[in-house]
Amino acid sequence: MSISTQTAAFTDKGLNPKTAVNEDSYLVAENRGVFVVADGVGGADAGDVASKTAVKTIEQIINREAPSENNIALAVEALITAANREIFAAGKKKNTHMASTIAMIAIAGNQAAVGHVGDSRVYVIRGGKITQLTKDHSKLQGWLDKFKGKKVDAAGFKGSHIITKALGVKEAVDADILNVKLKAGDLFFLCSDGVSRYYSEADLVAASSRFPKDLNKMLKAIRQKCYSEGAMDNLTAIAVKVVSI
Numbered sequence: 001m002s003i004s005t006q007t008a009a010f011t012d013k014g015l016n017p018k019t020a021v022n023e024d025s026y027l028v029a030e031n032r033g034v035f036v037v038a039d040g041v042g043g044a045d046a047g048d049v050a051s052k053t054a055v056k057t058i059e060q061i062i063n064r065e066a067p068s069e070n071n072i073a074l075a076v077e078a079l080i081t082a083a084n085r086e087i088f089a090a091g092k093k094k095n096t097h098m099a100s101t102i103a104m105i106a107i108a109g110n111q112a113a114v115g116h117v118g119d120s121r122v123y124v125i126r127g128g129k130i131t132q133l134t135k136d137h138s139k140l141q142g143w144l145d146k147f148k149g150k151k152v153d154a155a156g157f158k159g160s161h162i163i164t165k166a167l168g169v170k171e172a173v174d175a176d177i178l179n180v181k182l183k184a185g186d187l188f189f190l191c192s193d194g195v196s197r198y199y200s201e202a203d204l205v206a207a208s209s210r211f212p213k214d215l216n217k218m219l220k221a222i223r224q225k226c227y228s229e230g231a232m233d234n235l236t237a238i239a240v241k242v243v244s245i
Helices: 047-064 072-094 139-146 201-210 215-228
Strands: 004-012 024-029 034-040 100-108 111-117 121-126 129-132 176-181 187-191 235-244
Touching (some): 024 047, 024 235, 100 121, 100 187, 215 235
Antiparallel strands (some): 100 111
């Protein structure tokens, strides 16, 4: 079964004067149906190397064999496992700590598999409604889960940026994997937390409605909004639209 997609992406160092390098990396392999956002973990050594290692590892594997419709979820899990192994090994070799988040989707036939570790996110907009397909591995999310159903001040939570799981921290990693049956018109949005902290779900829906046929303009508007809010972290986003199945 053939599928047609449109894609756009950007990565940006942001405006923080203390940020020397962009620790985000991304992969758009439209011909293989694989899309990845990786965010080198702040506070760990060589975050940019970690995120680049994740992306490079996945790219090398899918260039040999792309995920198929029959094994797409297992393929995504295996790709994340391989990325984790390479980052962990690189850190061990250099006797340093290296870590990265990852959020990815793989598309084959009428199926997609979403995988993630950390707080980079994947959303899908379908029929004008948005769904967050990933759940942050973070102290803030754990706190929100603990007080689920109660009124809490998430904005005032200290340590909201601290994640509880990342690639490269341990020799093995347990990624969250989700299967999605595709529909024509689905718009997937992958981003690092530098984008999601400034851009709400309502903002994403509005941007997709404003630029329904131009993903590049949509992402340009998103980057401009992040800049207007301060852009104090690296910014990376990928938009993938399912045109036809």
